[in-house]
Amino acid sequence: MERHHITALCMLIVIAVVCTLAGREFLKMYEPDEIIPGPGVTKVDNLSSYSGDLAGTISDTKVYVLDSGKPGATALVLGGTHPNEPAGFMTAVVLTEHAFVREGRVIVIPQVCSSGFTCTDPLEGYPQSYSIQTKSKIRSFRFGARGSNPLTEWPDPLVFLQYPSGQQLSGNEVRNLNRSYPGRPDGTVTERVAYAVMQLIERENVDIAFDLHEAAPEIPIINAIVTHEKGKDAAASALFTLESENLQFALEMSPPNFHGLSHREWGDRSAVFPYLMETSNPIQGRLRGVTNEALVVQGIDRKYFEAAQIGSMRITYDLEGEPLARRVGRHLRGLQALLGAYMESTPEKRIVVDSVPEYEEILARGLGDFLH
Numbered sequence: 001m002e003r004h005h006i007t008a009l010c011m012l013i014v015i016a017v018v019c020t021l022a023g024r025e026f027l028k029m030y031e032p033d034e035i036i037p038g039p040g041v042t043k044v045d046n047l048s049s050y051s052g053d054l055a056g057t058i059s060d061t062k063v064y065v066l067d068s069g070k071p072g073a074t075a076l077v078l079g080g081t082h083p084n085e086p087a088g089f090m091t092a093v094v095l096t097e098h099a100f101v102r103e104g105r106v107i108v109i110p111q112v113c114s115s116g117f118t119c120t121d122p123l124e125g126y127p128q129s130y131s132i133q134t135k136s137k138i139r140s141f142r143f144g145a146r147g148s149n150p151l152t153e154w155p156d157p158l159v160f161l162q163y164p165s166g167q168q169l170s171g172n173e174v175r176n177l178n179r180s181y182p183g184r185p186d187g188t189v190t191e192r193v194a195y196a197v198m199q200l201i202e203r204e205n206v207d208i209a210f211d212l213h214e215a216a217p218e219i220p221i222i223n224a225i226v227t228h229e230k231g232k233d234a235a236a237s238a239l240f241t242l243e244s245e246n247l248q249f250a251l252e253m254s255p256p257n258f259h260g261l262s263h264r265e266w267g268d269r270s271a272v273f274p275y276l277m278e279t280s281n282p283i284q285g286r287l288r289g290v291t292n293e294a295l296v297v298q299g300i301d302r303k304y305f306e307a308a309q310i311g312s313m314r315i316t317y318d319l320e321g322e323p324l325a326r327r328v329g330r331h332l333r334g335l336q337a338l339l340g341a342y343m344e345s346t347p348e349k350r351i352v353v354d355s356v357p358e359y360e361e362i363l364a365r366g367l368g369d370f371l372h
């Protein structure tokens with residue numbers, strides 16, 4: 001064997017080793033996150049129960065029902081509409097593992113855009129996962145992409161024509177669940193997931209629904225509650241409650257002509273009161289520096305601190321950052337305040353959720369204390 005053959009052989013071996021290791025990392029994203037139903041969960045179902053052809057695909061996802069057995073309102077909580085926004089997902093996990101419903105019923109879908117948890121967005125340098133220390137062990141959760149996995153409906157069109165409005169959006173928004181409502185049973189995979197959620201809202205007679213999100217600290221709609229016009233009185237009442245607890249939320253109205261969004265289409269097409277909540281997530285921001293697991297969990301980024309110092313931020317940002325525990329605490333407290341306000345406006349439909357950590361409690365004890 002000549003010398004250049006030996007060199008080529010060595011290079012092939014190195015490439016094979018690198019590809020094998022990278023492939024193993026890539027395939028790890030297909031291993032489902034462990035979510036451990038708590039004592040409040042009375043039934044575990046699949047989203048495919050509401051749109052059959054999702055069954056057996058990476059777009060099907062678990063639906064956890066917490067039913068008090070007492071009459072009252074039904075609430076729906078969606079986490080993971082955008083799998084790169086971990087506070088929405090983790091809030092749904094805390095509810096699934098820790099909450100107990102005393103009156104009415106709560107339906108939780110922690111990973112509604114399930115296929116988006118099997119990949120990350122290209123060119124962002126996102127970590128594949130992050131870890132949280134609980135009382136008993138270290139648990140790892142996947143950090144996903146903004147939309148559905150491109151492999152589920154490749155290729156993206158150049159222009160996405162939103163159904164049924166015909167509104168034109170950039171091509172990659174075709175995989176954005178929060179542009180795909182009301183969806184359709186024979187549409188793209190993302191539209192079929194949206195259709196299944198709409199079917200669930202109808203069939204389960206959902207009264208109030210939450211879509212939990214995060215956004216970059218520099219965007220205008222941050223630390224906010226977005227409401228459909230029919231839910232604005234309850235939202236305003238919840239805001240007063242939250243203000244009295246020193247928790248500032250901006251109230252944003254759902255734009256009537258911006259189609260495909262949960263707070264618009266759920267509200268227009270069903271009896272539900274829809275709310276979308278946003279927390280501030282530095283890892284999504286354009287100013288961020290080192291992009292790693294610590295930024296997901298601790299939310300500390302020096303560049304955002306500097307931006308806040310020169311008055312370029314709409315929210316306060318100090319050296320404590322925006323830790324995941326605080327973001328989950330805000331979502332949980334916002335959700336409880338909205339449920340309380342909803343009950344005030346419709347006293348005949350009660351919904352009482354216990355064992356939800358208070359904002360200060362989750363800050364003091366940490367997120368892991370409320371997970372198995």
Ligand SMILES: [Zn+2]
Nearest residue numbers: 082085213214
């Ligand atoms: Zn989002």
